[in-house]
Amino acid sequence: MPTYAALVYAADVDWSAPEHAAEMADYREFGAAAAAVIRGGSALYPTSTATTVRVQGGKGGDVISTDGPYAETKEALTGFYLLECADLDEAVATAAKIPAAWHGAIEVRPVIPGTQRP
Numbered sequence: 001m002p003t004y005a006a007l008v009y010a011a012d013v014d015w016s017a018p019e020h021a022a023e024m025a026d027y028r029e030f031g032a033a034a035a036a037v038i039r040g041g042s043a044l045y046p047t048s049t050a051t052t053v054r055v056q057g058g059k060g061g062d063v064i065s066t067d068g069p070y071a072e073t074k075e076a077l078t079g080f081y082l083l084e085c086a087d088l089d090e091a092v093a094t095a096a097k098i099p100a101a102w103h104g105a106i107e108v109r110p111v112i113p114g115t116q117r118p
């Protein structure tokens with residue numbers, strides 16, 4: 001069966017903070033309900049903890065790292081799931097149940113076979 005990445009775009013907050021416990025319960029509920037197709041995933045810390053890496057001049061060039069995200073947006077990549085589904089329709093139906101779909105967005109993309117890391 002194909003694998004799909006469900007990229008979660010939601011408010012850029014610290015989901016580990018106590019004030020988000022109720023919403024995180026919704027994610028745990030989703031995780032339990034979709035356990036049969038979830039093959040991995042994690043929540044991410046806010047973009048303020050990100051480091052953006054570029055290699056200037058191509059392969060072997062100077063490594064440039066910058067604190068913070070690549071771009072500022074209203075919604076940020078806050079987590080992801082790897083879903084093993086029969087087809088895109090099943091992946092979309094599953095992604096629609098991820099709590100961020102109710103107030104943010106879920107981007108569903110097929111994973112190229114053989115590129116997943118254990």
